[in-house]
Amino acid sequence: MAKVYLENLTKIFEGRVLAVDRLTLEIPDKGLVSLLGPSGCGKTTTMRMIAGLEVPTRGKIYFDDQEVTDLPPEERNVAMVFQFPVIYPGMTVFENIAFPLVARKVPKKEVKKRVEEVANVFGIADVLSKKAHILDAGTRQKVVLARTFVRRPHVYLLDEPLTSVDPSTRVELRTVLKKLQSHLGQTMVYVTHDQSEALTLADRIAVMNEGKLLQYGSPEEVYNNPKNTFVGYFIGNPGMNFIGCSVEEEKGSCVLNAEDFRVFVPDLPNSFLRDFVGKKIILGIRPENLEIHAKAVSGAISFLVILVEPVGNRLVVHLKKGEKVLKAKIPRQEMSLQQEVWVRFPLEFLKFFDGETLETIEV
Amino acid sequence: MKGLPGLYGKEKDQMLGRAQKKRVVLTPYYLMIPPQFLIWAVVIFPLIWAVYISFHDWNPTISPERTFVGIWNYVTVFRDERFLSALLRMLYYSGVGVTIQLFLGTAIALALVEYVRSERLRTFLLVLFLLPMMMAEAVAAQMWTLLITDTGTINNILVWLGLNPIGWRSRELALTTLMIVDIWQWTALPLLIAYAARISIPESLYESSRLDGASRWLILRKITLPYMRVPLAIAFLLRFMDSYKFLDKVFIMTYGGPGTATELPTFYLYQTAFSYFKVGYGAAMSWIFGIIAVIGMFFFWRLAKVQ
Incomplete structure (x- = not known):
């Protein structure tokens, strides 16, 4: 139950490895924020600094208005789940879950009540008397989650908690976590490299790469309006298509010349592209927003199907024209290799990025 | 003949319709x-x-x-007060001595890991603590004999500090002195084992328990010590076995004296068989001493049972 504020947080390991670079981030009270990024982007280090397990090289950490930068972990009242289940050996499941309560000298009766309550939520009430270390990885992680949720910390920190869990349990636990978080109204930071997990769980997503915060916003924001090509590529499955083009003017319209094909951007209230005439930009479009037609339609460009991947009730189709390859995500249908299809780029879904900075061009 | 190793079962051969033959592999x-x-x-x-x-x-x-x-x-052994008091002395010497060694060794090992951050300093200290153990028992005994005489170095230091000199080799203190010397020399073994056990505990356990709000004391009791139980039990056993057959220092430093004040069972046994040449009696005594060891070991294993 606290707002977490990170101010210019920087961590340099051994004086040379820059893990987190001037990160400023506000995690609202009762919010569920996901730190999303590829391996080595600094998200776990950020998490460990919030927990107090790493000391920041520079910068400050606040819980509400209290600075906690120099507080040891045991005095911060945060709860953390690690990527791999950390079970206290030799203790039963009950003793494991009760550990944080015992550490806080909660009366025995109360401990029993709360442990049983939380064990029911995670569906492990039947193994309470078993030794925890003999259980399988998925159940062990449930024990750890139960141990985390048995108390009310200022903030819950979850570091890829579902990686070591098998897929069916993962979906189940994701739901449990989401429900618990909204039910308890607790602040939660969720580290993940799985964008679909971030999109389904979080109120807000902080996308990180190479120690820097790239974008911070609601799932819709980061999905619909990626601030740069990295965010566009990282969010979405598959990520956004990018086509390098040069901007040309033709009869009052704008033409994006991608060498192998040209995309028309008619009637220029799109005045923002005017400034880019003669320059390189990057056109971005999500695979699910591409229109695929079996027959030629006006404004469509012909592509060749080179690969078809079925994903549930959808198809991811790899399309080629010249040197350019695009991915399109379409409803399941007949689609054969080397088939010619016509692709339209719906104007409302086009994103434009600066060819040099790779940052989005504000419309 | 059925059931001997290397012999094929008659019935099996019959069932398979094979000719009956006995083949015993003797190699x-x-x-x-x-x-x-x-x-x-x-x-x-x-x-x-x-x-x-x-x-x-x-x-x-x-x-x-x-x-x-x-x-x-055998009857005589159980009526031999000299043997029985030697046993009692051993209980004191081993029980107290080994417990102190184990306690000290564990404490030093944990302190090294907990408080000495510099890897180099830690290695240096570890080697320093191990040095006495590298010394031959006889050499250590000889050295300490010189240190603890009434006008020896240790008493000189005590006087210099304004304290009274201590009769290290007196009837009352001699056994304790031996124990102290043994602690000085052998604490390093449980230390080494405890150190190895401690550094093999995953760091995530400590991180997690600290986040759970556990005090150092609780972490020690609930995480560190349970994790180190088996290695520590083995360290205890090793040291106990050594002290059970302890002879060298008694031989060199006190020769069982003054009187019989430091006469441990091994020393008395040695005296009986090889100084007084009561060989039959010595054999009986060593059998009894051996059986006590076996029984003791049995109970120890049950107590320190590994799950």
């Missing part, structure tokens, strides 16, 4: 003869010989004659 047995011979010659035969001797009264310096006395030697 493994031949190969075992030399080591078996050695074991019987130097271990098992002497043991049995000792049992035989223990039923006799025999002093080889007087005559080769052995007089059969039945279980009289």
